[in-house]
Amino acid sequence: MKFLRIVICLSILCLSSSCMQKDTQKAQQTKPIAKSGQPKVLQTKSATPDLASGPEKNIRKPHPLSLADLRKKYRSTFLLNGPSSRRAVALTFDDAPDAHFTPLVLDALKKEGVQATFFVVGNRVEAHPEIMKRIVQEGHLIGNHSYNHANLPKVSDAEFRDQVQKTDKLISQYTGYTPNIIRPPYGNISEGQIQWLASQGKKIINWNVDSLDWKGLTTQQVETNVLAHVKPGSIILHHAAGGKGEDLTCTVNALPHIINQLRKDGVELVWVTDLLGLDIPAK
Numbered sequence: 001m002k003f004l005r006i007v008i009c010l011s012i013l014c015l016s017s018s019c020m021q022k023d024t025q026k027a028q029q030t031k032p033i034a035k036s037g038q039p040k041v042l043q044t045k046s047a048t049p050d051l052a053s054g055p056e057k058n059i060r061k062p063h064p065l066s067l068a069d070l071r072k073k074y075r076s077t078f079l080l081n082g083p084s085s086r087r088a089v090a091l092t093f094d095d096a097p098d099a100h101f102t103p104l105v106l107d108a109l110k111k112e113g114v115q116a117t118f119f120v121v122g123n124r125v126e127a128h129p130e131i132m133k134r135i136v137q138e139g140h141l142i143g144n145h146s147y148n149h150a151n152l153p154k155v156s157d158a159e160f161r162d163q164v165q166k167t168d169k170l171i172s173q174y175t176g177y178t179p180n181i182i183r184p185p186y187g188n189i190s191e192g193q194i195q196w197l198a199s200q201g202k203k204i205i206n207w208n209v210d211s212l213d214w215k216g217l218t219t220q221q222v223e224t225n226v227l228a229h230v231k232p233g234s235i236i237l238h239h240a241a242g243g244k245g246e247d248l249t250c251t252v253n254a255l256p257h258i259i260n261q262l263r264k265d266g267v268e269l270v271w272v273t274d275l276l277g278l279d280i281p282a283k
């Protein structure tokens with residue numbers, strides 16, 4: 001009996017001590033909340049200083065390089081002008097061929113005996129094969145200006161390569177060579193696209209003198225845009241065909257004066273490859 005009483009007593013003691021322990025733990029867990037009100041925030045603040053410029057995800061968004069940055073980074077692939085050591089410039093014409101303005105530009109160049117560089121659009125070559133033939137026959141150099149004048153940085157890699165290769169193939173049917181020069185529509189190109197073009201041995205040719213002829217300017221405005229900014233080594237941008245409703249009469253009429261003024265100043269008018277010292281694409 002005595003033994004049984006001892007066991008019962010011990011059990012009661014044990015149980016009550018276990019309850020006490022649990023209560024103490026509970027009290028410890030709730031204690032900081034009751035004291036500070038915002039324990040978690042306070043704890044983080046004091047333990048780890050915040051990142052001065054904010055979280056990684058806010059800062060490390062992709063920031064594509066600007067065209068000026070790309071030009072600096074890919075100096076030997078992405079060209080805007082030739083060397084100033086030679087008194088020469090290149091007249092370049094984009095967006096040809098069409099059935100109206102391209103023949104007028106060709107007439108003006110023929111009359112002055114100038115050979116220029118035409119950056120042609122693939123689907124326009126398909127639409128105007130006779131005009132394309134004429135451009136080549138009259139001794140102008142041909143470059144690629146994409147297949148349908150897409151804003152290239154916005155298209156997929158596959159679409160971009162297709163734009164370039166399809167147009168190259170079309171051009172080679174007329175010239176017998178695959179062009180090694182390309183002018184991206186609007187001058188826009190992404191870094192990945194530059195890297196791919198470089199791997200294909202191609203040069204990207206933009207410009208440093210813009211006639212702004214697509215704005216429907218007067219003949220005199222186009223002459224001023226060119227002659228006021230031209231210097232040895234310049235690559236001059238004109239258009240030999242337009243978008244819907246664009247009038248390029250200003251360029252057609254300005255060409256004789258621009259050409260004569262440059263010649264009077266002792267400036268040679270050459271293919272862009274000649275200006276840049278690039279290989280002429282092999283037949």
Ligand SMILES: [Zn+2]
Pocket residue numbers: 094095145149185186
């Ligand atoms: Zn264009």
